[in-house]
Amino acid sequence: MALLTPEDLEDLLNKLNANNDIIKGATGEDISQICEEAYGTKPGNQKVGIVPITAGNGIIGNFSASLLAITEYFGLEGFITEHPDMTGYYEAVAGGADIILMADDHIFIAHNLSNGKIATNHICTGVIYSEIASRYKHADSKDVLVIGLGRVGYAGASHLVKKGFNVYACDPNTEFMNKAIEELGVNAFDIEKPRKFSMVFEATPNANTISEGMIAERCLVSTPGIPCALPDDLVEKYDIDLVMEPLVIGVAAMLYSIF
Ligand code: 2YH
Structure with missing residues (x-):
């Protein structure tokens, strides 16, 4: 699987807005509405902890910052842990995260600690x-x-x-x-x-x-x-x-x- 580069992640929310216009024109609904219908859920007041991971090719510039911007775009509070890896995971949980986002070179997961649900990016x-x-x-x-x-x-x-x-x-x-x-x-x-x-x-x-x-x-x-x-x-x-x-x-x- 291709690894994202910092350049791929530049100007992310503008790219999203341009895509959202196309999605709305082509389907009648925007990405939030489509996700709501596909999964039957809505954002609540979950707090998202984003843990940078150094394994393999290491930290990708802009990756954690992009995840935080996305989290906030969908109306949730989020934070990036100061430390990466296990220490960061501890920091995220101790800091009150309901949802953990983290990725190595092979898998990118979202884990909801409150309800036990886990998702993969692929x-x-x-x-x-x-x-x-x-x-x-x-x-x-x-x-x-x-x-x-x-x-x-x-x-x-x-x-x-x-x-x-x-x-x-x-x-x-x-x-x-x-x-x-x-x-x-x-x-x-x-x-x-x-x-x-x-x-x-x-x-x-x-x-x-x-x-x-x-x-x-x-x-x-x-x-x-x-x-x-x-x-x-x-x-x-x-x-x-x-x-x-x-x-x-x-x-x-x-x-x-x-x-
Ligand atoms: O880009 C990736 C993988 N190809 C999985 C993404 C699936 N589309 N991982 C990101 C690695 C992030 C890095 N470890 C970090 O900055 O924390």
Whole structure:
């Protein structure tokens, strides 16, 4: 999985506002409303403790500060612990945190200490980006294309199957592909035989995974992937509603899923 860089996290709330406008135009609802409906929860007066983690590649500049900005954006009080790792965890709990946010290179979790619920960023990101795609108001059918069946893509494909969509999926990894066919019953999308979709959920760490043959005129592409899956010229040519943002939408889903 790609690690975020400090540059990805610059100007985060402006990026969120731009995406929220697109989400609202494309689905009729903004990210808070979609999270509320998807998880059946609302923010309360939870206090969020953010613990920087030094393991592996270490602390990412802007990461904890971004989590604090997101926490506050959704109306919650938060704080970043002075120390990282175990000492920070102790500090967060002793400081009255109801929810702990922390990430190493492999997993990013939100843990609600009051109700015991725990969420991972990869599952929540898959669920919320696929949920956004599935709400496209100009959709021409219940067919959705999922590109990438790693941890995020699989979670999104699973969510869409449960919601009753016809999921077409592709991944160059045949093990991932077979697992999704056997466990979820997705249809294999053959890139040699292109067909056009009005809803696309993309979850790969690669650029240009979306080609002209896959997208309908006027479609919604929902992707947490960095870099962007969609070549710039296609966004204009096909009048695409592109939802793409590095952190806030996934973290919003994590929080709502554990309220
Ligand atoms: O970026 C990551 C991982 N790729 C998981 C994110 C899932 N989209 N982890 C962030 C590491 C943060 C660092 N340990 C810190 O600053 O605390």
